[in-house]
Amino acid sequence: MKQEDLRGELKAHLALGLARTGQLEDADDLVAVIRSDIQRLREGQAARMRGDHTKARQISMSWSPWHVQAIVILMGEKSEPILHGLLNEPEYEMDAASGLQVMASKAEPGPSAILAARNGPVALDYRKIRIAPDEWQASFRDGLRERAAAAVSQRIDTLLEESKAADPKKSLYPFRLKELAKVLATLDPHGSKARILDILELPAQYDGWRRVALLERLIFAGVALPAEPILAALGPVIAELRRHGVHNDSASLFGHVLCVLPFLDPPARGIERIRELLSEFHIPLYAQRELLMAISQCRDEAGLSFLVDMARDNAGLFQQIGREWLDAVAACPLPRAKMVLLRFIDPEIDVALGDPLLSDHTIDLLAGRIANLARSDEKVQAKILDLTTKPPASDQQRVILAKAIASLDSPQALVAALNLIDDNAKQPLPYELWRAIEDLFLEKRPYKTSSNSYTLVPRAAADIKRRLFEIVETDPKRSRTASNLLAQIEEWRLRYGRPASEPRHPLFDSGGIWPPN
Numbered sequence: 001m002k003q004e005d006l007r008g009e010l011k012a013h014l015a016l017g018l019a020r021t022g023q024l025e026d027a028d029d030l031v032a033v034i035r036s037d038i039q040r041l042r043e044g045q046a047a048r049m050r051g052d053h054t055k056a057r058q059i060s061m062s063w064s065p066w067h068v069q070a071i072v073i074l075m076g077e078k079s080e081p082i083l084h085g086l087l088n089e090p091e092y093e094m095d096a097a098s099g100l101q102v103m104a105s106k107a108e109p110g111p112s113a114i115l116a117a118r119n120g121p122v123a124l125d126y127r128k129i130r131i132a133p134d135e136w137q138a139s140f141r142d143g144l145r146e147r148a149a150a151a152v153s154q155r156i157d158t159l160l161e162e163s164k165a166a167d168p169k170k171s172l173y174p175f176r177l178k179e180l181a182k183v184l185a186t187l188d189p190h191g192s193k194a195r196i197l198d199i200l201e202l203p204a205q206y207d208g209w210r211r212v213a214l215l216e217r218l219i220f221a222g223v224a225l226p227a228e229p230i231l232a233a234l235g236p237v238i239a240e241l242r243r244h245g246v247h248n249d250s251a252s253l254f255g256h257v258l259c260v261l262p263f264l265d266p267p268a269r270g271i272e273r274i275r276e277l278l279s280e281f282h283i284p285l286y287a288q289r290e291l292l293m294a295i296s297q298c299r300d301e302a303g304l305s306f307l308v309d310m311a312r313d314n315a316g317l318f319q320q321i322g323r324e325w326l327d328a329v330a331a332c333p334l335p336r337a338k339m340v341l342l343r344f345i346d347p348e349i350d351v352a353l354g355d356p357l358l359s360d361h362t363i364d365l366l367a368g369r370i371a372n373l374a375r376s377d378e379k380v381q382a383k384i385l386d387l388t389t390k391p392p393a394s395d396q397q398r399v400i401l402a403k404a405i406a407s408l409d410s411p412q413a414l415v416a417a418l419n420l421i422d423d424n425a426k427q428p429l430p431y432e433l434w435r436a437i438e439d440l441f442l443e444k445r446p447y448k449t450s451s452n453s454y455t456l457v458p459r460a461a462a463d464i465k466r467r468l469f470e471i472v473e474t475d476p477k478r479s480r481t482a483s484n485l486l487a488q489i490e491e492w493r494l495r496y497g498r499p500a501s502e503p504r505h506p507l508f509d510s511g512g513i514w515p516p517n
Contacts, residue, residue, distance in 0.1 A: 001032065001033065001036045005040070006040070006044075006055070006058040006059050007058060007059070007061050008037055008040055008041075008059075008061055008062075008063045009061070009063070011033050011036060011037050011040075011063065011067075012037075012063035012066040012067060013066075014033060015030055015033050015034070015066060015067050015070035016066055016069065016070050016073075018030060018070065018074070019069070019070035019071070019073040019074040020073065022074060024074070024075065024078070026074065027071070027074060027075055027078075027079075027082070030067070030070055030071055030074060031071075031082060033067065034067045034071075034086070034092070037063060037064070037067060038089055038091050038092065040059060041059065041062065041091045042091070043059060044056050044058075044059025044060055047059065062091070064091060064092045064094075064095040064096075065095045065098075065112075065114040065115050065118070066114075067092075067095075068083070068086065068092065068095040068096055068098070068099040068114050069099075069109070069112075069113060069114045071083065071099065072099050072102055072103055072109055072113065072114070073109060076103070077103060077144065079099070079103055080100070080103060080144070080147070080148075083096050083099045083100050083103065083151075084096075084100075084151050086099075087100070087151055087152070087155050088155065088158075090176075093155060093176065093180065094118065094176070094179045094180065094183075095114050095118065097151075097152050097155070097179075097180050097183040098114045098115075098117040098118040098183055099114055099117075100148035100151060100152065100183070100187075101117045101148060101183050101186055101187055102114060102117050103144060103148070104140050104141055104144035104145040104147075104148045104187065105139055105140055105141075106138075106139055106140065106141060107139065117183070117186075118179070118182070118183075120182070120213055120216070120217065124216060124220070124259070125293075126259065126293040126294040126296075126297050127293055127296075127297065127331045129219065129220060129263070129294075129297050130297065130333065132220040132221065132222065133220075133221055133222030136189075136220070136221045136222075140187070145187050145188070146188075148187050149184060149187035149188035149191070149192065152180055152183050152184050152187065153184060153188070153192060153195070155180060156177060156180050156181065156184065156195070156199070159173055159176055159177055159180070160173075160177065163177070168203075173202075174199075174202040174203065174204035174207065175204060175207065175210070177199050177202060178199055178200070178202065178204070178207060178210040178211070178214065179210070181195075181196050181199040181200070181214055182210070182213055182214055182217060184196060185214055185217035185218055185221070186217050186221075189217060189218050189221035189222075189223050190221065190222075190223060193218065193223055196214060196218065197229060197230075197233070199214075200214050200215070200233045201229075201232070201233050203236070205240075206240070208236075208237035208240060208241075208253050208257075209253060209256075211233060211234065211237055212237070212253065212256045212257055212260060215230065215260045216256070216259075216260060219260065219263040224265045225260075225263060225264050225265060226264070226265055227264040227265055227266060227269040227270060228269075230260075230264055231264070231269075231273060234257060234260075237253070237257060238257070238277070241253070241254055241281070246281050246283065251283075251287065254277075254281065254283070255287070255290055255291060257277075258274055258277065258278075258291050258294070259290070259291055259294035260294075261273050261274050262274070262294050262295050262297065262298035262303050263294075263297075263298070266300070267298045267299055267300035267302060267303065268300050268302040270298070271295070271298060271300070271302040271303055271305075271306050272302075274291075274295070274306065275306065285314050285317050285320050285321055286320040286321065288310075288321065289320075289321050289324040290324075292307065292310075292321065292324045292325055292327075292328035293324070293327065293328045293331065295307060295328065296328035296329060296331050296332040296337075297331070297332070297333075299333075299334075301334065301336065303332075303334075304329075304332055304334050304336055304337055304340065307325065307328060307329055307332075307340070308340060308351060308352065308353055309352075310325070311325060311353055311354065311356045312352060312353055312354035312356065314356070315354050315355060315356040315357060316357065318356035318357055318358065319357060319358065319359045319362065322356075322358055322359055322361075322362035322365075323361065323362055323365060326341075326362060326365050326366055326369060327365075329341060330369050336351075338373055338380075339351055340353065341366065341369055341370060341373065342370065342373070342380070342383075344358075344366055344370075344396075344397065344400055345370065345384070345387060345397050345400050345401045345404070346383070346387055347393045347397070355393075355394065355396075357396070358396060358400075363396070363399060363400055363403065364403065366400055366404075367400050367403035367404040367406075367407060367432075368404075368407055370384070370400070370404040371404045371405075371407035371408055374404065374408060375408065381408070381413075384401065384404060384405065385405070385412075385413060385416040387401060388401065388405070388416045388417060388419040388420055389416075389419055392420075395425060395426065398420055398422070398425070398430075399427070399430055401417075401420060402417055402420045402430035402432060402433050403430060403432045405417040405420075405433075406430070406432035406433050406435070406436040407432070409436070411440060411461060411463060411464065412463075414433070414436055414437060414440060414464060415463050415464060415467050417433055417436075418464070418467050418468065418471065418478075418482070420433070421471065421478040421481045421482060422477065422478065422481075423477060423478055423479070423480045423481050424477070428480075428481040429481050429485065437461075437464060437485070437489075438492075440459065440461045440464065441458065441459060441461050441464075441489055441492055442456045442457070442458065442459065442492060442496060443456070443457045443458075443459045444456060444457075445457050456496050457496065457497075458492070458493065458496045458497045458498060458499050459499060460499040460501045460502040461502075462501075462502055462503070462506070464489075465486065465489060465502075465506035466506045466507050468482045468485055468486050468489075468506065469482075469486065469506035469507045469510070469512065469514075469516070470507065470510075472486065472516050473510065473512050473516070483516055486506070486515070486516070487515070490515065
């Protein structure tokens with residue numbers, strides 16, 4: 001501490017090193033280092049006030065997150081009184097509050113725990129937003145959490161009182177209060193909701209990220225946000241985006257604003273505002289991908305209707321968001337979301353989806369989703385099999401249906417899927433059906449103890465052969481492909497053997513010639 005260390009770097013490295021290797025009795029040394037660091041920062045502020053900008057720039061670097069991290073690592077829960085004291089130091093208040101949050105958490109502090117607590121998660125997973133309140137409740141030690149929240153709230157009271165005498169044009173109090181409110185929103189989102197929303201509305205320039213961060217912490221804790229006050233609080237953020245445009249970092253901020261809106265109360269008002277903002281700012285479709293999952297978790301039908309409209313109104317560009325859109329609809333908890341997915345294979349379903357064009361990869365994903373629905377619901381499976389008896393509305397519908405049935409891994413479903421053979425189609429027999437039939441007729445048995453090799457063993461599938469023979473005999477639209485498939489099956493039998501239970505003629509009683517002409 002006697003050495004000149006204008007940047008404060010030496011003290012910060014020493015503090016962390018001591019925290020990782022020291023004992024509890026070393027806490028006094030850590031506190032002494034912190035006091036020295038606070039004095040360093042105040043000397044820098046004094047230098048700035050007297051016009052010594054060179055020295056002020058040298059001293060301006062703050063290492064408070066490192067020092068608070070050191071205290072928490074070394075002392076754990078016993079750091080509580082020290083953090084309470086640092087909370088009252090302007091140079092350390094924000095990181096001390098984050099330290100109280102980290103200390104109250106049940107998780108072990110990571111290497112950058114203080115900065116992580118202050119900045120929040122890098123990415124928010126909106127598919128988990130419905131279970132997030134339970135996870136929040138289980139992530140803290142209640143006694144420590146409550147005391148930490150009370151301490152932060154008391155510090156906010158002090159700053160609010162001090163701010164009354166400050167010049168509004170030069171005051172940093174809104175910035176400091178919103179940073180502390182982020183911690184309070186994490187520690188006590190429900191009990192402190194009114195206070196946090198009051199702080200949210202404090203006027204300040206370029207504080208869009210802080211406002212959004214406050215709202216995100218509240219909604220992920222399950223707090224209902226009243227629509228009109230929140231929209232009013234977001235008004236300055238939108239106005240700032242209008243002035244400067246939506247690009248680079250501001251584009252990311254705009255995306256976060258949109259993701260908050262589906263969780264307003266009432267939700268339909270938030271969805272309506274999303275439509276208005278997207279229409280005003282003309283955001284490209286590919287830039288809206290992160291918004292889709294947030295909208296899908298809206299508890300109102302307005303959110304799902306928005307997703308349907310997005311697919312219909314952008315049918316030609318749908319491939320840009322197809323994967324994310326499907327994931328969002330599949331994750332939507334509303335019952336009608338299932339019908340939206342099934343609409344891709346059943347045009348009679350009353351969903352105004354249109355006919356958006358899907359990429360091959362998206363078709364594979366959709367077929368898998370539909371197959372999952374069929375496995376979990378016998379009525380859906382029966383409906384899917386019944387659709388094979390009707391002419392498909394498009395080749396895309398036919399391919400999706402074929403791939404979904406092939407994924408079911410059911411001999412009975414494969415018999416129904418043979419109705420989807422079409423000699424005149426670009427792909428008379430969809431590849432997935434071919435592979436499913438091959439897997440049905442040839443069992444892959446592991447070779448000895450190797451997990452990377454197998455032997456092919458013939459397996460009986462008389463129902464498939466019988467149905468293919470019927471198609472050859474009676475259905476000119478499918479007979480060529482069915483005949484080729486029967487020939488391939490016969491080749492497999494010659495190469496790998498014929499099961500004893502399988503007659504060579506698929507349908508002997510029919511009187512038809514085998515092999516067919």
